[in-house]
Amino acid sequence: MNKTTLLRICSGLILIMVAACGAQKAAPKADEPDLAPLVAEVPKPDPADSFFAPVLDQLDDRLAASVTNDHVASLSYALIKDGQRVRSGFFGSRTLDGEEPVNDKTIYRLSSMTKPVTAVAILMLQEDGKLDLDDPITKYLPEMQSLRVSNSPGSSSKPAMHSAPETPTIRQLLTHTAGFGYAYGNQDYVNRQFVERNVLTAPSMDELVRRTAGIPLKYDPGTAWSYSIASDLQGAIIERITGQSLGDFMQARIFGPLNMTDTAFAVSAAQKDRLADATAWTPDTPIHRVDGPLATMDRASIPVDLGGQGLLSTLADYERFALMLLNEGTLDGQTLLKPESVTLLRTNALPVVDPASPRTFFKRKAGTGYGFGVGVVTDTIQSGLAAPEGTYYWDGASGTWFWIDPKNHVIFIGLQQNFSPAGVNRRPSAMRSVYHAIYSD
Template sequence: MTRKTLLRICSGLLLISVAACGAQDSKPKADEQAVEPLVVEAPKSNPEDSFFTPILDKLDDSLAASVKSGRVASLSYTLIKDGERVRSGFIGSRTLEGEEPVSDKTIYRIYSMTKPVTAVAILMLQEDGELDLDDPITKYLPEMKSLQVANSPGSATKSATHPVPQPPTIRQLLTHTAGFGYGDGKQDYINRQFTERKVLAAPSMDEVVRRTAAIPLKYDPGTAWSYSIASDLQGAIIERITGKSLGDFMQERIFGPLKMTDTAFYVSPEQKARLADATAWTPDTPIHLVGGPLAKMDRASVPVDYGGQGLVSTLADYERFALMLLNDGTLDGQTLLKPESVTLLRTNALPIVDPEAPQTMFKRKAGTGYGFGVGVVTDTIQSGLAAPEGTYFWDGASGTWFWIDPRNKVIFIGLQQNFSPAGVNMRASSMRSVYHAIYSE
């Protein structure tokens, strides 16, 4: 029996007892004053009462350990239940050598946590009637009309190709089933082409599209799942349709309405003083600063708005974005999406159901799938994450992470900055801690 159930039973028995006593002599005597009936109210709900606090205390300690051990300079996180914060932690300093503590307003590079924001922008245009999810991307990106597909997609050397049977669709971009590569460190020929052609260092989004169009697809669209440049191409489509930069569109339609005052593709001179240091760490190399454009994050250093990896944000800002999704597209009277669009975003959409299928480029983790810009828990036990089916999540390359659990009305957001092959990813362990701590409804 859960604690909440026991409380309801005790409250109910007390009400019955009071009612029975009153029934014995319901009318006051002539020399007695009428007494107001006793009203027993259930205690006001405290979100933290939904959790076994010693486990949350241990979670605090484990998150703090990454800072104390010198792997990251800072970590900010929050756990939200029923729209209210249960726990928040602000550990370490904004700068590697400084003493300024991090806070709700510290600005972090969130990398792939940009992807669900871009997916929301695409769905907004779909609701506006500006696009259809099953439109071929060539309708907006004509540079893609002559795409080729590799006959040997995993080869380390260039292979023969064949013309794409049909162009990828926007829906396939949203689900990473369009066939594109990414240049994310993998050493097959196609991914190396993204690196060698410096696709993600192009001076404009139009040039990103042109360079991508010259690289073969990994597979025929719709036949496999592979993490890719697809979200950046979604950003290009948004810019072509609206005639605005991706950042300007997001500011007008997402960040402004949600009062996300510190989320953008670069930091202003005024915001620079709140930007967390970019650091790296490996077991053999102590934590150190990372330089270059990554350190500056100003407009001159990042001239292109990348829909798959470009945003900076704060804990306070991303909380508002997550609350909007948890509330089926609306927050504080501002409706960004219809509930059915949010449902599309957070529902597993992968057509590939067999992880052992020969053409599956990515052996998906058991018990998880993919929606629009987010991973989705499809089986609590198989996933090993302890989160219920329907929970959706994603991570960023700098070690950031979040998840949203519609069943329990739970949100968790963690922000840190680690830019090295030695990852400091704590989503899975924090998920297990939260769901070991939560009381069943």
């Protein structure tokens, strides 16, 4: 056998050995266990381990005390981390004098937690190419062609006025900088007109727009933040663009895709036995049931779908809406918004603040701003909320609240029904408790 033949045989043997080594995993020795299965079975971290439980226990006790102190008939809440519930609490009964416990499917009036849903609907139409955020509102609401502005926004008597120097835009409606007043808050002339003209009880959306157009603005558009009827006007724009009621549009584009089966502007006959009682109290008046349309919430007594305050929902449903936002517009394969639209919604857009409002609920607090339908934490320390910058939130006049924290992937939702001047706003203290309990990365 010559040298060349020998080299070819050796090369072939080497190639065969290399191939065999690549094709087979080395078997462990008899006294060495195979560790590969153990590595594959390492469990994911439990989101609950991100929190110091005793602090959450204290929060639980304080929220339960809202019921035991006779401030509300019931309170339901959920704390979600990384898409999973860490805590939930259900205190009290659905009715004031009953014993039926509340749960995930109890229906609550959301009040102003409706505003972020309406903002999402506007952003969906923008993505559809049906509107531009910088469109003047008169493109859709021609009744607003001749808006006047108060020369004295805090005046209790009828002030001198001037013509609006420019037409408010949809973007200004989204940020409450269009200059409109509201039926709540200060008892100045402008806000009082919303009550005296029964704007929010108008028999139709067209009539609501017409009545609003006859009331002066508090400020020149774009010059101040003033909590306002802006979200209800967004609802009017949605209805005129789509030819649908606001509720029908939201059902088709938001509630249906997200499987929010109990969210609407009225309750059906089948849902009535899950509607929480609307209650009120004052330091001088014991807790009592509120009567009228607010109590029944049936379609016959609610002629207009109010985009600023009208929705009813459950803890389970609103959790799905919040998860969609936390997931940048998508949930369970359903995409409602592009990530850049969600970023717009949750980014502070305010260089201004209402300088005249003496009530803190109706003006921007230190360390916070406002995006589209939501407040935004801009400074953790100044806000006193302990939540990181970029956390966004809102509250309802009935005592409902929520926040979404993109940094820590946290959601908190609290639902109660307190329609009294003696407010029960639990969000700030709940925020501080959650962030005192959370372990920092």
